[in-house]
Each structure stands twice: as C-alpha cells, then as structure tokens.
Amino acid sequence: MEDAQTSIVRQAGNRTRRDGPEAAPPRRRRLDRRKRIAFAVILLGMTWGFCELAAWPLFRVATGKPFSWSALQEERRERANRPEGIGGAVFAQVHPYVGYVQEPGPSSGVVRQHDGRTMPVSDFGYVDDKPPIQKREPGKVIVGIFGGSVASFFGVNGVHRLEETLKASPEYADREFVFVNAALGGYKQPQQLATLAYLTALGAEFDVVVNIDGFNEVALYELENAPHHVFPAFPRSWHARVGMNDPTLGAARAELNGLEDSRIAWSRWASASPWRWSILCNLVWKLRDRRLEWDSYNLVKGHQELKDRGGPYVATGPPRDFADREALFEHLASIWSNGSWAIHGLCRQNGARYYHFLQPNQYVADSKPMDAAEKRLAYKLDHPYRKGVESGYPILVRKGRALGERGVEFHDLTGVFRDRPESLYIDDCCHYNQKGLEILAEAIGRAILDDSPVAAR
Known part of the structure; x- marks a missing residue:
C-alpha cells in the first residue's frame, strides 16, 4: 500500500516539475532569443568597427598612401x-x-x-x-x-x-x-x-x-x-x-578587355553606398583593383615577344x-x-x-x-x-x-x-x-x- 502511495506522490511531483512554476514561460523564452540576437548584432558591430579601425593603418601599409575618401x-x-x-x-x-x-x-x-x-x-x-x-x-x-x-x-x-x-x-x-x-x-x-x-x-x-x-x-x-x-x-x-584574325593577339586582347571589365565592375560596386563609406571596403577594392592591374601587366608582359614579330x-x-x-x-x-x-x-x-x-x-x-x-x-x-x-x-x-x-x-x-x-x-x-x-x-x-x-x- 505504501509503495502505491509513494508511486502516486512521485508521479504528482514529476507533473509539478514539468507543468508547474519551474517551467519557463513562452514570453521568457522569446526574451532570451531577442537577447541572443541583440548580443550577436552588437558583437558583429563591434567586430566590424574593429575591422574598420584596423583597415585605416592597413591601407597605408598595403598601398603606401594615406586613406582618402575623396581621392579614392x-x-x-x-x-x-x-x-x-x-x-x-x-x-x-x-x-x-x-x-x-x-x-x-x-x-x-x-x-x-x-x-x-x-x-x-x-x-x-x-x-x-x-x-x-x-x-x-x-x-x-x-x-x-x-x-x-x-x-x-x-x-x-x-x-x-x-x-x-x-x-x-x-x-x-x-x-x-x-x-x-x-x-x-x-x-x-x-x-x-x-x-x-x-x-x-x-x-x-x-x-x-x-x-x-x-x-x-x-x-x-x-x-x-x-x-x-x-x-x-x-x-x-x-x-x-x-x-583579331591572329588567334594569339585576339585571345590576348579579349582577356585584357575582360580584366578591364572586371576593374570597371569593381569600381562601380565600391562607389555605391554604403560600401563607399567603409574603410574596409575601400581597402578590399584597392587590393582587388591592384591585383587585376597586375594580371593585366603580366598578360601584356607574357606577350612581349609579339612586338618583335x-x-x-x-x-x-x-x-x-x-x-x-x-x-x-x-x-x-x-x-x-x-x-x-x-x-x-x-x-x-x-x-x-x-x-x-x-x-x-x-x-x-x-x-x-x-x-x-x-x-x-x-x-x-x-x-x-x-x-x-x-x-x-x-x-x-x-x-x-x-x-x-x-x-x-x-x-x-x-x-x-x-x-x-x-x-x-x-x-x-x-x-x-x-x-x-x-x-x-x-x-x-x-x-x-x-x-x-x-x-x-
């Protein structure tokens, strides 16, 4: 008899823990989720801000010139x-x-x-x-x-x-x-x-x-x-x-034009808001533009033998x-x-x-x-x-x-x-x-x- 009563009490206690005051209400769970999102946004903003601050001196190191919104x-x-x-x-x-x-x-x-x-x-x-x-x-x-x-x-x-x-x-x-x-x-x-x-x-x-x-x-x-x-x-x-009838010259010219198209597209992207106001985005654009310029230079250099032909x-x-x-x-x-x-x-x-x-x-x-x-x-x-x-x-x-x-x-x-x-x-x-x-x-x-x-x- 005592075992049965003990079992009934235990089941009631389980229900109390599951459905009683200790159970987290839905409103609290929503608040916790919002806090996590807000924290993530704040953390992301702080990370971005740190990257912006770091990009300022990095720009000079990478390009040899001080950062200038107007000049860029x-x-x-x-x-x-x-x-x-x-x-x-x-x-x-x-x-x-x-x-x-x-x-x-x-x-x-x-x-x-x-x-x-x-x-x-x-x-x-x-x-x-x-x-x-x-x-x-x-x-x-x-x-x-x-x-x-x-x-x-x-x-x-x-x-x-x-x-x-x-x-x-x-x-x-x-x-x-x-x-x-x-x-x-x-x-x-x-x-x-x-x-x-x-x-x-x-x-x-x-x-x-x-x-x-x-x-x-x-x-x-x-x-x-x-x-x-x-x-x-x-x-x-x-x-x-x-x-253009020369396959080698034609291919080189087409590739050069493709690189120039890429430089133009990147310039237009970096000129649009909000990217134009970001030091980090300006740095990314400058490094990418220099890379494309270098690729063009190497392509021309690789075809220098054509000039003596x-x-x-x-x-x-x-x-x-x-x-x-x-x-x-x-x-x-x-x-x-x-x-x-x-x-x-x-x-x-x-x-x-x-x-x-x-x-x-x-x-x-x-x-x-x-x-x-x-x-x-x-x-x-x-x-x-x-x-x-x-x-x-x-x-x-x-x-x-x-x-x-x-x-x-x-x-x-x-x-x-x-x-x-x-x-x-x-x-x-x-x-x-x-x-x-x-x-x-x-x-x-x-x-x-x-x-x-x-x-x-």
Missing part, C-alpha cells in the same frame, strides 16, 4: 566612367575612314555624367545623343568638338559652360547651340582631319570647329605602336585592332625609322601640325571658323600647383606618358606658334591651370574633373569671342 572616389569615378578599355576600347570597332569608332547599341552606352546619367553612342559611333550630320539654319550655331578623350569628355560635360560663356556675347545671346561630339578616346592626327573630312563628305555642316588635342600625338606612339613597328600616322594600337602590311604600314628620339618627336609633331593646317583649310572652304587648342597636362613643367592629395592621385614620376609629354610638348608649342603665324586660331592652353591650386585632375594620365572642364570651357569661349566679328568692331 575620384579614382573610381574615372575608371567606372571610362568609355574604353585597355589598348583602345572594349566596344571599339575598326572604321574604314577614321580608324575606329565606338560600337553603337544599348550595351555600349557610356556613363559620363557624375550624376549617373548615361550618354548613348550614336549610329555613327560617337558618344553623343544626336547624329553628327547637322544642317545650318538661321538662328542656330553648330559646334563640332574634335580630338581625343579629353575632347570627348569636354563634348559631354564641358559644352554647357562653353554655351553659357558664348551667350554672354551679343553675337550669340539669342542663338540656339548644337554641339556635335566627334571626338573619341585615343584619337590623334590625322584622325581629327579624317573625321572632319568624312563627316563633311556626308553633308555635315559646322559653324565652329573646336579641336582639343596634342597629348595623344606625343604620349602614345612610343608605348603602343612603336614596339610593334606600326607606322606613326596609324591610329593607336593599330596592330591589335586589325590583329613581323606583321602584315595592314597592321604595320610602311616602315619608318628615326635617327633619334628628337627626330621621332619632330615627325609626330609635324603630323599634328599638318593635320591642323589641313583642318583650317577645310573649314575655310566650308565657311566654318576653326579654333585649335593644345590641351593642358600635368606633366608639363610648372603648369599647375598641386597639393599633396592631387599629386598622389595625378602625378607619377615613373608614369610612361610623362616621357612623351616632356619630349613632345615643347615641340608642339613651337609648331603651334607657327600655325598661329600662318593664320590658324591656335591657343596654347598648357598654362590654363597655372594659377588654380584646387584639385582638377582625376587620374595620372590627362583627364580633368568638372571644375577643370569648366575652366577649359571658359578659356575656349574667350578665345572664340575674341575672334568674333562683334569683338573686332
């Missing part, structure tokens, strides 16, 4: 907005008259504006929202922009300031402006001349022709065409553009040797000068006013004061373009003066930034930010106004 964002913006890839263009296509143009179509629209708007490529292969074949009309001024990438950027982002400057004059106050962007990255003489002649033959009419060039003419040849024995007057990297005439053109570098740059500057003189004649015959501007560049001695941040971004003592600028620009200045003496409206803008200490360059090549483009536009506008019939009176 400018560097990424230039790459993310770049219209062309390595050695020419991701979307560039060989053209029978002007060397190459951009491939039209939705996939080749190029982000140009800082606000993210996309600038389309016209059916003629130029970065513009209108066709280049425009006709004169009363009350309208058609302005053609010619040159390389600096001119092309100007044709998108600088012409609004140019229009404002010109409309301050009675001659242009009530006129409608149409800007035709016929410039393209990498263009050098005689491509500007060939482009104007080609468009003129198709019926294009211009009231004003603005040619902004000089850098590509002296900076590119020794690095791109000379090692492959390509004729100096041929477009940049011509052997690669017409070498003879190519077909279509890729190399007539052979040309020079006694020394001075003779080479005299020849390159002569092509530039002769091209400008021919544009001057073509414009005069067709009733257009021609203005030629030698573009500013950071490697021209004493051309711009730079603070430490801009110098880190835009000036490299060992940059391969620097040698060409230092050797070629003095000759361009001299031949430009000679053009002026012959009647060409030539303007040397190499000193246009000389009194501007603010940051204007966005890369270590040659390109300017929006403020730099506006300064350029004002100088170009003043030159046009000073030559106008109204100013002459």
Whole structure:
C-alpha cells in the first residue's frame, strides 16, 4: 500500500516539475532569443568597427598612401566612367575612314555624367545623343568638338559652360547651340582631319570647329605602336585592332578587355553606398583593383615577344625609322601640325571658323600647383606618358606658334591651370574633373569671342 502511495506522490511531483512554476514561460523564452540576437548584432558591430579601425593603418601599409575618401572616389569615378578599355576600347570597332569608332547599341552606352546619367553612342559611333550630320539654319550655331578623350569628355560635360560663356556675347545671346561630339578616346592626327573630312563628305555642316588635342600625338606612339613597328600616322594600337584574325593577339586582347571589365565592375560596386563609406571596403577594392592591374601587366608582359614579330602590311604600314628620339618627336609633331593646317583649310572652304587648342597636362613643367592629395592621385614620376609629354610638348608649342603665324586660331592652353591650386585632375594620365572642364570651357569661349566679328568692331 505504501509503495502505491509513494508511486502516486512521485508521479504528482514529476507533473509539478514539468507543468508547474519551474517551467519557463513562452514570453521568457522569446526574451532570451531577442537577447541572443541583440548580443550577436552588437558583437558583429563591434567586430566590424574593429575591422574598420584596423583597415585605416592597413591601407597605408598595403598601398603606401594615406586613406582618402575623396581621392579614392575620384579614382573610381574615372575608371567606372571610362568609355574604353585597355589598348583602345572594349566596344571599339575598326572604321574604314577614321580608324575606329565606338560600337553603337544599348550595351555600349557610356556613363559620363557624375550624376549617373548615361550618354548613348550614336549610329555613327560617337558618344553623343544626336547624329553628327547637322544642317545650318538661321538662328542656330553648330559646334563640332574634335580630338581625343579629353575632347570627348569636354563634348559631354564641358559644352554647357562653353554655351553659357558664348551667350554672354551679343553675337550669340539669342542663338540656339548644337554641339556635335566627334571626338573619341585615343584619337590623334590625322584622325581629327579624317573625321572632319568624312563627316563633311556626308553633308555635315559646322559653324565652329573646336579641336582639343596634342597629348595623344606625343604620349602614345612610343608605348603602343612603336614596339610593334606600326607606322606613326596609324591610329593607336593599330596592330591589335586589325590583329583579331591572329588567334594569339585576339585571345590576348579579349582577356585584357575582360580584366578591364572586371576593374570597371569593381569600381562601380565600391562607389555605391554604403560600401563607399567603409574603410574596409575601400581597402578590399584597392587590393582587388591592384591585383587585376597586375594580371593585366603580366598578360601584356607574357606577350612581349609579339612586338618583335613581323606583321602584315595592314597592321604595320610602311616602315619608318628615326635617327633619334628628337627626330621621332619632330615627325609626330609635324603630323599634328599638318593635320591642323589641313583642318583650317577645310573649314575655310566650308565657311566654318576653326579654333585649335593644345590641351593642358600635368606633366608639363610648372603648369599647375598641386597639393599633396592631387599629386598622389595625378602625378607619377615613373608614369610612361610623362616621357612623351616632356619630349613632345615643347615641340608642339613651337609648331603651334607657327600655325598661329600662318593664320590658324591656335591657343596654347598648357598654362590654363597655372594659377588654380584646387584639385582638377582625376587620374595620372590627362583627364580633368568638372571644375577643370569648366575652366577649359571658359578659356575656349574667350578665345572664340575674341575672334568674333562683334569683338573686332
């Protein structure tokens, strides 16, 4: 009997422990779960904060430069907005008259504006929202922009300031402006001349022709065409553009373009919020970008033997040797000068006013004061373009003066930034930010106004 009672008491006790006051209520279990989640979030935040703090000194160790949000964002913006890839263009296509143009179509629209708007490529292969074949009309001024990438950027982002400057004059106050962007990255003489002649033959009419060039003419040849024995007057990297029938060259070019696409994609990712504000993400982007750059360098280096291999005439053109570098740059500057003189004649015959501007560049001695941040971004003592600028620009200045003496409206803008200490360059090549483009536009506008019939009176 006692055993039965004991059993009943034991079972009641078990029920009490299972269902009684000691059992955790559902509300307490929910609170415990929330505490664990909150603790995990706090721990994750502390870990991220520690990584952010650690990334600050690590950035300097890994890159050799102090961390700067603005400098990194400018560097990424230039790459993310770049219209062309390595050695020419991701979307560039060989053209029978002007060397190459951009491939039209939705996939080749190029982000140009800082606000993210996309600038389309016209059916003629130029970065513009209108066709280049425009006709004169009363009350309208058609302005053609010619040159390389600096001119092309100007044709998108600088012409609004140019229009404002010109409309301050009675001659242009009530006129409608149409800007035709016929410039393209990498263009050098005689491509500007060939482009104007080609468009003129198709019926294009211009009231004003603005040619902004000089850098590509002296900076590119020794690095791109000379090692492959390509004729100096041929477009940049011509052997690669017409070498797609060569499986080795074609594969190398495709791989290079793929690496450049990756660098652009990473730049756009790191430029978006919230990643752009993270020191750690900036460090990850910088290391990844340097790795992709190194992969590109190794790929090019691995194909250096191609530069000593003879190519077909279509890729190399007539052979040309020079006694020394001075003779080479005299020849390159002569092509530039002769091209400008021919544009001057073509414009005069067709009733257009021609203005030629030698573009500013950071490697021209004493051309711009730079603070430490801009110098880190835009000036490299060992940059391969620097040698060409230092050797070629003095000759361009001299031949430009000679053009002026012959009647060409030539303007040397190499000193246009000389009194501007603010940051204007966005890369270590040659390109300017929006403020730099506006300064350029004002100088170009003043030159046009000073030559106008109204100013002459």
